[in-house]
Amino acid sequence: MSKFDHIRPFYDTEVNEAICSVVDHPMMKALMSFAFPDVDEAVWVQQLRKTHSKRDFQINFIYHAVQKVLEKSSEGLTTSGFEKLEPHTPYLFISNHRDIILDTSLLNVSLYDHGLVMTASAIGDNLVQKTFLHVLSRLNRNFLVQRNLPPRELLQSSKLMSEYICQLLNRENRSVWIAQREGRTKDGDDATQQGVLKMLAMGSDEKNLMHYFKKLKIVPVSISYEYDPTDMLKMPQLLAKAKDEIYIKEKNEDFITLLSGIMGQKKRIHIHVGDMLTDDLDKIADEFDNQNKQIQALAQVIDESILTTYKLWPTNYIAYDLLNDTTRFSKYYTDKEKQLFERRLEMRIDNDNKVLREGFLAMYANPVANKMKYQNAI
Known part of the structure; x- marks a missing residue:
C-alpha cells in the first residue's frame, strides 16, 4: 500500500484489469465508436483487452479520440515553443485553464507529437464521481485533487499532493500538468492563485524555496480557444457573482460542461509553451527573503508568461x-x-x-x- 493510492493513476500492472472492467460500458463503446468509426467493435474490444500499460492506452486509443475531437469540433490546433523542451526531461507545466478535459489532452497530444514526456495531470475529484470516468481518468494518467474538504483535511491533502507531484517529477521522470488556479477561469481573466504555489511548496524541505522550484523545472503554458464552447454555461455563475449570491451547481452540471467542452465548436486552438523559469527564480530569491513575497513574485512571473504569450483571436x-x-x-x-x-x-x-x-x-x-x-x- 502506498500513501498515494487514493489519488494516483493506475500502475501498469493494474491497467488491463481496469480496462476489462469497463470495456463493455456504454460510455466506452461511445468513446471508441467515436474514435474509430470505421472499425468493427470486435476489433477495438480485442485490442483494448490486449492493452497492459497507460502509455499504450493513451497512444493507441485516447490520442485518436482527441484527433477526432479536433477534426469534428475545431479548425485545427497550432503550437509554439515545444522545440525548447528537452526529450526525456520531466517538466512541471503550469497552465491557464479553459476546458476540463481538453487543456491537458491537447497538451499531451502536442508533447507526444514532439517526442517529449507526456504528463500526469491533476483533476478535481468532483469531475470523476461516475465510476467509468474515475477509471478512465486513472487510465489516462490523471491524479485526483480532493475538493470540499474541512480545513485540516485540506491541508493534509495539499501536502500529500505536493509530495506526489515531487515524486512524479524527481523519481518517476514524469512531467506534470497543473492549472494555475483551482477550477477553470470563468471570465477569461487568467491569474495564478498563490494557493497553488503554496501547495507545491509543501513538498520542499529546503530553506531556499526558489532553489526547490528550480528543481521542479516550471514551464508556464498558455492555451487559447477562438470560441469557448462552454461560454453560455458559465453565465449563471457569473450572474450569481454579479448579484453577490452563492452559486450552487445543478446535478450533473460538471458532466454536462465536460461533454460540451469536448464536442462544442472551438474553431482555432493554440498552445504556447513558455520558457522554463530559471533566471526569474534566482532574481526572486535575491530580492525577497520572505517566502510569501517570493510566492507572490513567482505568481506574477507565471502570469506575465501566460498573458503575454496568449494567442489572441479575432x-x-x-x-x-x-x-x-x-x-x-x-x-x-x-x-x-x-x-x-x-x-x-x-x-x-x-x-x-x-x-x-x-x-x-x-x-x-x-x-x-x-x-x-x-x-x-x-
Whole structure:
C-alpha cells in the first residue's frame, strides 16, 4: 500500500484489469465508436483487452479520440515553443485553464507529437464521481485533487499532493500538468492563485524555496480557444457573482460542461509553451527573503508568461471593441467575423440583460485587456 493510492493513476500492472472492467460500458463503446468509426467493435474490444500499460492506452486509443475531437469540433490546433523542451526531461507545466478535459489532452497530444514526456495531470475529484470516468481518468494518467474538504483535511491533502507531484517529477521522470488556479477561469481573466504555489511548496524541505522550484523545472503554458464552447454555461455563475449570491451547481452540471467542452465548436486552438523559469527564480530569491513575497513574485512571473504569450483571436478583439464601444482593434478582424460573433452573442444570451452581455463579452475581452498591461505585448 502506498500513501498515494487514493489519488494516483493506475500502475501498469493494474491497467488491463481496469480496462476489462469497463470495456463493455456504454460510455466506452461511445468513446471508441467515436474514435474509430470505421472499425468493427470486435476489433477495438480485442485490442483494448490486449492493452497492459497507460502509455499504450493513451497512444493507441485516447490520442485518436482527441484527433477526432479536433477534426469534428475545431479548425485545427497550432503550437509554439515545444522545440525548447528537452526529450526525456520531466517538466512541471503550469497552465491557464479553459476546458476540463481538453487543456491537458491537447497538451499531451502536442508533447507526444514532439517526442517529449507526456504528463500526469491533476483533476478535481468532483469531475470523476461516475465510476467509468474515475477509471478512465486513472487510465489516462490523471491524479485526483480532493475538493470540499474541512480545513485540516485540506491541508493534509495539499501536502500529500505536493509530495506526489515531487515524486512524479524527481523519481518517476514524469512531467506534470497543473492549472494555475483551482477550477477553470470563468471570465477569461487568467491569474495564478498563490494557493497553488503554496501547495507545491509543501513538498520542499529546503530553506531556499526558489532553489526547490528550480528543481521542479516550471514551464508556464498558455492555451487559447477562438470560441469557448462552454461560454453560455458559465453565465449563471457569473450572474450569481454579479448579484453577490452563492452559486450552487445543478446535478450533473460538471458532466454536462465536460461533454460540451469536448464536442462544442472551438474553431482555432493554440498552445504556447513558455520558457522554463530559471533566471526569474534566482532574481526572486535575491530580492525577497520572505517566502510569501517570493510566492507572490513567482505568481506574477507565471502570469506575465501566460498573458503575454496568449494567442489572441479575432473573437477577443471583437469582444474588447464591443465591450468598450470602440474600433481600436478593428484591423484584427473582418466585418464578417464581427457579424458571426454578434450572432453568437444574440443566440447564446439575453442581449437585453446588461450583466449577461457584459459578462459574455468580458470573457473574450479580458485576454486583450490583460495583454495590454505589458509593453509591446500586442
